[in-house]
Amino acid sequence: MITMNFEQIKMYIHAFFSTKDVVPLISQTLEESLYYRIIFKITQEFKSKVININGTEDHVHILFNLNPVFNLSDFLRNVKGETSHWINHEELTDKKFAWQKSYFAYSVSERDLKKVSRYIDIQKEYHKQYSFLDECNFFLKNGGCN
Secondary structure (H helix, E strand, O other), rough: OOOOHHHHOOOOEEEEEEEEEHHOOHHHHHHHHHHHHHHHHHHHHOOOOOEEEEOOOOOOEEEEOOOOOOOOOHHHHHHOOOOHHHHHHOOOOOHHHHHOOOOOOEOOOOHHHHHHHHHOOOOHHHHHOOOHHHHHHHHHHHHHOO
16 A cells, blocks of 8 residues: 655645735844744644745745645635734734735746745845836746746
8 A cells, every 4th residue: 555645745836925015014124033934834834845935025935845735825825814913913014014915826846946946045136126016027927937
């Protein structure tokens, strides 16, 4: 009998989403604790593995291996809802914090993990030249960061 576990099923996802109205609310002081909170939520509650996370003051990119027992839209809605609630409850921003309802999510082949991870690593440099809207349009046109 063959048994499968999560470690044998690989569903790599690159997801990114912005703050509501792309308002720059993620300060450098908030960034590290926010990423830690997202990683903790994904690994503990969803038993999924975060490969990389990074972003800018107005959006976050996450590369992860999604545990197949979870639905991606529920997964992201939960992560976004819990983190915005936490930020507001702890008063970590001067303004009310909210994520945009929409998100981008693409499957990533195992052979492209390093390339996508490098792209996530350079977010701050990338966005010195391109806006979040530019990035969204690029992804809509090209279907990923090829």
